[in-house]
Amino acid sequence: MIVVVKPNTKEEDIQRLIKMIETQGVKIHYSKGIDHTILGIVGDTTLVDVAKIRSNQIVENVLRVQEPYKKANRLFHPDDTIIEVNGRKVGEGTISIIAGPCSVESEEQIVSIAKSVKQSGATFLRGGAFKPRSSPYAFQGMGYEGLELLKIARKATGLPIVSELMSLEQLPAFEDVDIIQVGARNMQNFILLRELGKIDKPILLKRGLCATMQEFLMSAEYIMKEGNDKVILCERGIRTFETATRNTLDLSCVPVLKKKSHLPIIIDPSHGTGLSWTVEALSKAAIAVGADGVMIEVHNNPEEALCDGAQSITPTQFDSIMKTLKKYAEIENKVM
Template structure:
């Protein structure tokens, strides 16, 4: 529930109100809500408690949050969230251009990739150390050794690093990783989500293969309900009847989520396409639709990649795309500012 306070309410009165709310076994978060001072209440909110709060002289109005997700909702946090990931920001006009290989294979491969990602204008490095593969016989990643390589190279090129965590037991191994990635298959691994919610690191939460937007936001709520509100949503394509692409990129999800939630939305065109020849088109469409970032697979030699080579951009393709993305992002900011 959102409690809007009178404009004349003092800081001391706000503090006393928070104490009164705690006495009702509720928690209160102070925020700016539609240019007013407001308290967002969380906990077991009964009708008796609501009636009591409405009678306080400092209360101008109360508003229930009707969606099943609370902290992920736009009602809870009207302004777009800005998430800090290492030395960059994502959301609220800040754009992330995340690039790197599907799998970390060797130190040399990852360093080459980081060098041209950085030089091209990328501002974060992705790479898989633990790989959830469809076949148990496929390359599963380098594990902790891969994370160590990534940390060293990320520091060398001054880029935050993003890697996928697959299990609760792996969380402690990610101490030097700037942002956890939760893969599509783990979007509803609620035990993992709750444990990640107890950390203070940003979470890149990928949408499940057949998940609805509400299910996706409810998964974000699992993380946020544990205290970690640094969640970034990632649309990576959904499963449909179409066979020309690996998945179907749901551009409408960007606009819908922006109406429902304050969380940033990053698009993964690589897994949506499954083929490198249309990644540029999907990327630019996502930027025009209002995405807060892109996470793109690229490899120095895609034909020799251990995984997802067919959807990994060559270095020159990544450079060309990054240049176009930044130009389009600036153009979209200009026209949206004018409006």
């Protein structure tokens, strides 16, 4: 349930209304936007006296929210969420570019790639230290050493770092990681999501392999319910009957999720198909469809990559793609 407050209402009057509603055994999510002030009622709304709330002179309307997600719902938060990370914004008309290798392999490799992608205009550096792999015999990442190498690359370039957390026991080591990534396989690891909701750090939440959009938003809700509203959604392709590509990149989710939620959305074209030659086309499409950025895998030698070389592009190819994407961003009145 949400309460829409009339424009130009005094703050003290809003606070009196909040206290009155809270006496009915519920909690309030307060969202003060540019045009509207919204009070989201969280809890057992059957206890709430709707008539009493409607009778208050500062109330414009009272609406029941049908969707099971509340805090991630645009009705609760009409304005787009903007997340700031070390002076860089995700959202607000900015196309964020997250680039780097699937996995960190050495100091020379990650620093070299970090310098290259920064020069081309990347805003964040990605790199896997812990890698969830389908085969137990595949390269699992460098672990804690990989995280330290990412920090070295950050120091060398100034790029904020993004890396994937796989379990709660690893959380202390991610204290100095700028954006924590939750991979597709952990999208419904609800214990992990709850704990990530208790920290003050942006979370990049990837859509599960077979997750519906509602299930995706419910996972975001798990994080936000605990107090962390810095959630970035990431579409990375879903599993369908198609075998020509590694996954099926669902670009339709961008306008749909934008309508349903206020959270920023990033597209991962590299995982979306698993084919490096599709990355440029899908990145252009991501901007055209309204995404807030893209995550691109870049490796200095894809043929020798220890992980996902087939979907990685070279720094030279990345530089070329960035020049094209800047033109597309301008068409959409966005900046990179």
